[in-house]
Amino acid sequence: MKLKxxxxxxxxxxxxxxxxxxxxxxxxxxxxxxxxxCYAYDAGAxxxxxxxxVQKAFELKNVYKNVILAxxxxxxxxxxxxxxxxxxxxxxxxxTGKILVHTTTAGTNGLxxxxxxxxxxxxxxxxxxxxxxxxxxxxxxxxxxVAMGYRGEISAEEDLxxxxxxxxxxxxxxxxxxxxxxxxxxxxxxxxxxxxNRSFSPPTDFFLCTMINRFDFVLKAVMRSDGNIELEPIKI
Numbered sequence: 001m002k003l004k005x006x007x008x009x010x011x012x013x014x015x016x017x018x019x020x021x022x023x024x025x026x027x028x029x030x031x032x033x034x035x036x037x038c039y040a041y042d043a044g045a046x047x048x049x050x051x052x053x054v055q056k057a058f059e060l061k062n063v064y065k066n067v068i069l070a071x072x073x074x075x076x077x078x079x080x081x082x083x084x085x086x087x088x089x090x091x092x093x094x095x096t097g098k099i100l101v102h103t104t105t106a107g108t109n110g111l112x113x114x115x116x117x118x119x120x121x122x123x124x125x126x127x128x129x130x131x132x133x134x135x136x137x138x139x140x141x142x143x144x145x146v147a148m149g150y151r152g153e154i155s156a157e158e159d160l161x162x163x164x165x166x167x168x169x170x171x172x173x174x175x176x177x178x179x180x181x182x183x184x185x186x187x188x189x190x191x192x193x194x195x196x197n198r199s200f201s202p203p204t205d206f207f208l209c210t211m212i213n214r215f216d217f218v219l220k221a222v223m224r225s226d227g228n229i230e231l232e233p234i235k236i
Contacts, residue, residue, distance in 0.1 A: 023142030025117035033107025044096030
């Protein structure tokens with residue numbers, strides 16, 4: 001579908017950017033929140049619920065059966081949680097039919113702050129083209145792309161790159177995405193290869209998060225009555 005000629009596309013950063021976002025909004029967290037959510041559904045999770053608070057995650061585990069708690073603070077697994085914020089852990093865990101309750105420093109925080117958005121999608125490199133196809137199908141008047149950054153406070157090359165890839169797709173521009181993604185290994189992705197980080201942030205996470213366009217679905221954020229957010233998969 002041809003997009004509207006007056007379509008406005010803006011790129012923001014961090015929770016402040018999420019609060020400013022309007023129209024169809026894509027909250028982007030490549031390393032690693034919204035890559036994790038995609039891998040969870042691909043691995044058979046029945047539902048992914050995002051929450052901004054650790055206590056709310058524990059409360060949800062008391063509400064539902066077959067819950068897996070996944071998330072991080074300062075990149076490391078939260079005490080009492082089953083998994084960290086790692087796609088490597090997701091694909092190594094039997095989660096078929098289970099509910100993944102997920103909380104992170106940046107990504108889920110962006111979702112809960114995008115209060116002025118009309119529609120909210122998650123964004124990551126693993127489904128960037130699917131996000132662009134969804135946007136084309138909806139054909140909105142305004143798009144906000146929010147790069148959540150490292151720990152929600154430092155600009156992250158991978159999130160800004162994902163935003164630029166989506167924007168270029170919508171504007172029918174080409175990018176050398178393969179090279180740009182590979183280059184992340186020498187910039188924001190360097191931390192995955194530091195020996196001191198491997199126990200909670202292994203090198204395989206880098207490669208899983210940068211498998212561009214691996215998935216053909218988007219995750220739409222749907223506000224729940226309990227204040228948490230369900231990520232609804234929509235195949236595109």
